Amino acid sequence: MRFLIIGQGLAGTLTGYRLERAGHDVHYVDAPEQMAASAVAAGIVNPITGRRFVKSWRIDELIPEAKAVYTELESLLGVRFWHEMPLIRTLYNRGDRNDWEVRSGDPGYREYMEDQPDPGGIPELTEPVFAYAGVRHAARVDVGTMVAAFREKIVAEGRFLAEEFDYARIETLLGTSKRPEARNERKDLRAFPASHPPRTPEGLPRTLEGPSGTLRGPEYDQIICCEGWRARFNPWFAHLPHGGNKGEVLIVKTKAPLLDRMFKHRVFLVPLADDTYWVGATSENRFDDDSPTPHNRQYLEDRLAEVLKVPYEIIDHRAAVRPTVRDRRLFIGVHPEEPRLAILNGLGTKGASLAPLGSRWLVEHLLEGKAIPAEVDIGRWGA
Ligand SMILES: Cc1cc2nc3c(=O)[nH]c(=O)nc-3n(C[C@H](O)[C@H](O)[C@H](O)COP(=O)(O)OP(=O)(O)OC[C@H]3O[C@@H](n4cnc5c(N)ncnc54)[C@H](O)[C@@H]3O)c2cc1C
CATH class of the missing domain: 3.50.50.60 (FAD/NAD(P)-binding domain)
Known part of the structure; x- marks a missing residue:
């Protein structure tokens, strides 16, 4: 056909x-x-999302299917874009930690939730936080x-x-x-x-x-x-x-060694193949165009200032609309x-x-x- x-x-x-x-x-x-x-897009595959730590819809089926088709396409095209890497989340206070622990006792959650993950280079790169939590089976697809x-x-x-x-x-x-x-x-x-x-x-x-x-x-x-x-x-x-939801992101570079895991604090910090980080994203249901705006650039810079403790350089600022x-x-x-x-x-x-x-x-x-x-x-x- x-x-x-x-x-x-x-x-x-x-x-x-x-x-x-x-x-x-x-x-x-x-x-x-x-x-x-x-x-x-950063292409994050995140099994546990939101402030309430909820398992993503059908994630047990989605991850194996994703891994199978993306790795098959990698072989066909001769490029790498499926990257399995842990996602480290910030727990902001005792309440968060309690919610995380309670949630990880729910059926089907344990295999995705790690209470005391190895944060890798995160403490050297970013400001101290109350505690870290780890999301297992996360990945990034360089879409x-x-x-x-x-x-x-x-x-x-x-x-x-x-x-x-x-x-x-x-x-x-x-x-x-x-x-x-x-x-x-x-x-x-x-x-x-x-x-x-x-x-x-x-x-x-x-x-x-x-x-x-x-x-x-x-x-x-x-x-x-x-x-x-x-x-x-x-x-x-x-x-x-x-629907439509506009998102803006920054691409930034630091002189510190690149993380080998994703980090979610005020924003997502996602290491990219070219030694930069994807930082984002904003979320707007009302928008006049799909261009990057100074206002949202400032918003992302402010969040980044709360997270990073090393100097950084902005390489790019991008925007697009999510099909919601x-x-x-x-x-x-x-x-x-x-x-x-x-x-x-x-x-x-x-x-x-x-x-x-x-x-x-x-x-x-x-x-x-x-x-x-x-x-x-x-x-x-x-x-
Ligand atoms: C800032 C941001 C961050 C994101 N982060 C993530 C993430 O971390 N993880 C995740 O899973 N998802 C993420 N997403 C969502 C993800 O990008 C989308 O779900 C996905 O890429 C949508 O793919 P699509 O093919 O449906 O649409 P698109 O990628 O928009 O592709 C549609 C294509 O159709 C073309 N087109 C439209 N109309 C016409 C026409 N009339 N004639 C010819 N061509 C046309 C467009 O030019 C475009 O190339 C993010 C999105 C944004 C904006």
Whole structure:
């Protein structure tokens, strides 16, 4: 079968990879001048989250699935992006310590929670804290590296089109006479103008098959929509309650030796492969654009001043929008009236851990007819 994937971020990459692995032809269209969440995320896989130390949804299934697909892709692409590393959390006071200890007695929690972890180089780098707690089986996925390496491969194979997809073309590309409900055509809303320079290297072919190639129709058996937060502009899926949460981060460098673990204090401090730290992130449900702002830069610098006790240099300041959903569950499924149109979205703040299993559920549904779990099936939102 021949598939077209709209949006090659984390969701589009894993879905496409699974389809290719099953022997299908996959083409991709992505607007490279837009900022993608996948290019900004730290990619933390965190089994125990929040102030109440709650186990992440389905984490026992998500971690093995993530490790399997990411390490397989590492071998295919010849780059490393799956990094297993402990996550050290700050306990701020006795109350926190008590909550942590009580929680670790709950069934299924013990294997993820360590009361007296080895903090490694954290005390030399950062201000003293009341106590440390350790999260086991945490990891970091360098999502940006994975997406870029996959893109390089599909560009070289002539299966990538660098272009903003025009939704009016869906009918022609699928050869369908069905149309999205008129009420869903949100012509009033437009993705705000791109605020970033193109991310693609000079000379990237903008077309699928050479300089003059383009999408033709009808030539696809199935179109899969993976546009991240911009899916709200897709008239076919505009009935879904798309959210959006803007996040900003700093990339900083210190002269001290790089940590070999992640640290969560006022902000996350995540060691990156190039000897820098990812520091973040901010979280805003209301935003006017996807650009970094001086206000949030100051906020992150203030948090960093509370955490680091060594001088640091800011290398970069980035922003992107997370594709959130009101009930905090994925969007997976096929369009109620046009089953050849499918969606994988709503990865929210946890795309690195959710996308591996989410893409498997979608692909197994499309290829084998397996049922999508009801809690993530878009059918829960009606037509
Ligand atoms: C600051 C920040 C920190 C984060 N940290 C973490 C973390 O630590 N752990 C974690 O698991 N998750 C994290 N996330 C969330 C994670 O980044 C997302 O869940 C995930 O990357 C979403 O992937 P996606 O493919 O759905 O969307 P995106 O990465 O946004 O990709 C969508 C792609 O579709 C393209 N597109 C959209 N519309 C069109 C169109 N009409 N035509 C062509 N192309 C189009 C876009 O250009 C983009 O490339 C973070 C996000 C942010 C912003």
